[in-house]
Amino acid sequence: MGKNDRRPIAARSTGWAQRLSAALARSSITPNQISVLSIFFAAIAAVGLLAAPNLLGLLTCAICIQLRLICNLLDGMVAMEGGKKTATGALYNEYPDRIADSLLIVALGYAAGMPWLGWLGALLAALTAYVRLSGASLGLPQDFRGPMAKQHRMAVLTIACVLAIIEQLVGNTAYVLPTAAIVIAAGSLLTCITRTRAIAAQLKASA
Numbered sequence: 001m002g003k004n005d006r007r008p009i010a011a012r013s014t015g016w017a018q019r020l021s022a023a024l025a026r027s028s029i030t031p032n033q034i035s036v037l038s039i040f041f042a043a044i045a046a047v048g049l050l051a052a053p054n055l056l057g058l059l060t061c062a063i064c065i066q067l068r069l070i071c072n073l074l075d076g077m078v079a080m081e082g083g084k085k086t087a088t089g090a091l092y093n094e095y096p097d098r099i100a101d102s103l104l105i106v107a108l109g110y111a112a113g114m115p116w117l118g119w120l121g122a123l124l125a126a127l128t129a130y131v132r133l134s135g136a137s138l139g140l141p142q143d144f145r146g147p148m149a150k151q152h153r154m155a156v157l158t159i160a161c162v163l164a165i166i167e168q169l170v171g172n173t174a175y176v177l178p179t180a181a182i183v184i185a186a187g188s189l190l191t192c193i194t195r196t197r198a199i200a201a202q203l204k205a206s207a
Helices: 015-026 031-050 055-080 089-111 115-137 150-170 176-206
Strands: none
Touching (some): 015 055, 031 055, 031 089, 055 089, 055 150, 089 115, 089 150, 115 150, 115 176
């Protein structure tokens, strides 16, 4: 994957990310190992989510989602800026993301009491990546637009965990997690549509 095909992430320019990625680049740790580690954090987050409305489980989920995203940030930085790019890097850049997304979104569905919605959301989330890569296979730049790209899905889920904690502390309602599951599924469907329309417009313009 070239630099022009990377997801735009503002955190790449932050001092802490650059220092940490430089340290990892000097170590024996590979970008692919960092990518796989993101699945580990997603699995812990999913277990925490399945413990909902357990407050510790929700907090664990919110923290591990952020650790998963840090892995997603650092694997590319170590590979590109750190000069440790590998022939299989493109595979490790995609497959762990799909696994991590599925673990989290399916777990959200079960935690929300609507397993079918979790499975639907996971399918639609995977389709957003499929549409993006379909555009790339046609020679177009990868389109990372939302409204429910990976970082948006994880933001919704993190905020939902925090709000669910508050919800449990102040009352006995359980609206936050079902709402988050609906938002992620609906937003992912809309993202598939917006990306497909953008690809079609570019193909028509170049015809």
